[in-house]
Amino acid sequence: MRKLSLKPDRSTFPCAIKSCSALSDLHSGKQAHQQALVFGFESDLFVSSALIDMYSKCGQLPRIVSRDVLEFTILIHTFMINN
Numbered sequence: 001m002r003k004l005s006l007k008p009d010r011s012t013f014p015c016a017i018k019s020c021s022a023l024s025d026l027h028s029g030k031q032a033h034q035q036a037l038v039f040g041f042e043s044d045l046f047v048s049s050a051l052i053d054m055y056s057k058c059g060q061l062p063r064i065v066s067r068d069v070l071e072f073t074i075l076i077h078t079f080m081i082n083n
Helices: 012-022 026-038 045-057 069-082
Strands: none
Touching: 012 026, 012 045, 026 045, 045 069
Protein backbone atom coordinates (compact mmCIF):
# COMPACT_ATOMS: atom_id res chain seq x y z
CA MET A 1 0.00 0.00 0.00
CA ARG A 2 2.79 2.40 0.86
CA LYS A 3 4.51 1.79 -2.47
CA LEU A 4 1.28 2.73 -4.25
CA SER A 5 0.78 5.77 -1.97
CA LEU A 6 -2.54 4.38 -0.75
CA LYS A 7 -3.75 5.62 2.61
CA PRO A 8 -5.13 2.94 4.95
CA ASP A 9 -8.67 3.19 6.28
CA ARG A 10 -10.32 1.87 9.44
CA SER A 11 -10.68 -1.65 8.04
CA THR A 12 -7.06 -1.98 6.90
CA PHE A 13 -5.47 -2.38 10.31
CA PRO A 14 -7.81 -4.95 11.87
CA CYS A 15 -7.26 -7.18 8.81
CA ALA A 16 -3.49 -6.78 8.93
CA ILE A 17 -3.34 -7.30 12.69
CA LYS A 18 -5.59 -10.39 12.53
CA SER A 19 -3.26 -11.84 9.89
CA CYS A 20 -0.29 -11.29 12.19
CA SER A 21 -2.25 -12.89 15.01
CA ALA A 22 -3.07 -15.98 12.93
CA LEU A 23 0.62 -16.34 12.05
CA SER A 24 1.82 -15.53 15.60
CA ASP A 25 3.98 -12.85 13.97
CA LEU A 26 4.55 -10.45 16.84
CA HIS A 27 7.17 -8.39 14.97
CA SER A 28 4.85 -7.58 12.05
CA GLY A 29 1.97 -7.09 14.47
CA LYS A 30 3.95 -4.46 16.35
CA GLN A 31 4.71 -2.73 13.06
CA ALA A 32 1.00 -2.72 12.18
CA HIS A 33 0.25 -1.37 15.67
CA GLN A 34 2.75 1.45 15.16
CA GLN A 35 1.25 2.34 11.79
CA ALA A 36 -2.25 2.34 13.30
CA LEU A 37 -0.98 4.90 15.82
CA VAL A 38 0.64 7.00 13.09
CA PHE A 39 -2.58 7.11 11.08
CA GLY A 40 -4.74 7.88 14.13
CA PHE A 41 -6.63 4.61 14.50
CA GLU A 42 -5.50 3.82 18.05
CA SER A 43 -8.94 4.47 19.53
CA ASP A 44 -10.88 2.49 16.90
CA LEU A 45 -12.71 -0.37 18.59
CA PHE A 46 -11.97 -2.88 15.81
CA VAL A 47 -8.27 -2.01 15.81
CA SER A 48 -8.14 -2.25 19.62
CA SER A 49 -9.91 -5.60 19.62
CA ALA A 50 -7.55 -6.99 16.96
CA LEU A 51 -4.56 -5.75 18.98
CA ILE A 52 -5.85 -7.41 22.15
CA ASP A 53 -6.28 -10.67 20.27
CA MET A 54 -2.85 -10.44 18.62
CA TYR A 55 -0.90 -9.56 21.77
CA SER A 56 -2.63 -12.26 23.80
CA LYS A 57 -2.04 -14.96 21.16
CA CYS A 58 1.61 -13.92 20.98
CA GLY A 59 2.01 -14.20 24.76
CA GLN A 60 2.13 -10.46 25.38
CA LEU A 61 -1.03 -10.18 27.49
CA PRO A 62 0.48 -7.84 30.15
CA ARG A 63 1.05 -5.16 27.46
CA ILE A 64 -2.68 -4.74 26.95
CA VAL A 65 -4.60 -1.91 28.56
CA SER A 66 -8.36 -2.29 28.15
CA ARG A 67 -10.42 0.89 27.84
CA ASP A 68 -13.78 -0.49 26.85
CA VAL A 69 -16.27 -3.08 28.11
CA LEU A 70 -16.22 -4.94 24.80
CA GLU A 71 -12.43 -4.94 24.76
CA PHE A 72 -12.42 -6.30 28.31
CA THR A 73 -14.85 -9.05 27.30
CA ILE A 74 -12.69 -9.99 24.32
CA LEU A 75 -9.62 -9.97 26.56
CA ILE A 76 -11.21 -12.40 29.04
CA HIS A 77 -12.53 -14.64 26.25
CA THR A 78 -9.14 -14.80 24.54
CA PHE A 79 -7.35 -15.43 27.83
CA MET A 80 -9.70 -18.35 28.60
CA ILE A 81 -9.14 -19.87 25.15
CA ASN A 82 -5.36 -19.54 25.26
CA ASN A 83 -4.79 -20.63 28.86
